[in-house]
Amino acid sequence: MKVSRYWKAIVAAVVAGAGTAGTAVQDGTVTAGEAAAIVLAVLGGLGFTWAVPNRPPARPEPASEPPRVL
Template sequence: MKISKMWKAVVGGLAAGAAAGATAVQDGQVTAAEGITITLAVLGGLGVTWAVPNRQTTKDATEPGA
């Protein structure tokens, strides 16, 4: 399966944001500081995931035509 670098980063950012958001709403409200934390988690998840290169794959016996 080939996943582009962009979509890998989007999923990483959403996962980080969802985790921070779930923690923030535990008390029933989201403060400004928690909103900033969620935003930074999304941006951090995007940036870190974007910076890590995709693994180079080689053909193996499981792929058709190998």
């Protein structure tokens, strides 16, 4: 399964924003400070996840050489 860098970052931003927003609305209102925290969480999740490259696929182990017969 190949996940591009963009989708990985978008999903991370949505999850970070949703988690912060869920905490912010616990009291029924969203203050300016909470709104700023939501925006920073979305930007942080987007930026940091986009900056980290995806791991390259693992290389298969090379086959061992058969024993030599003298």
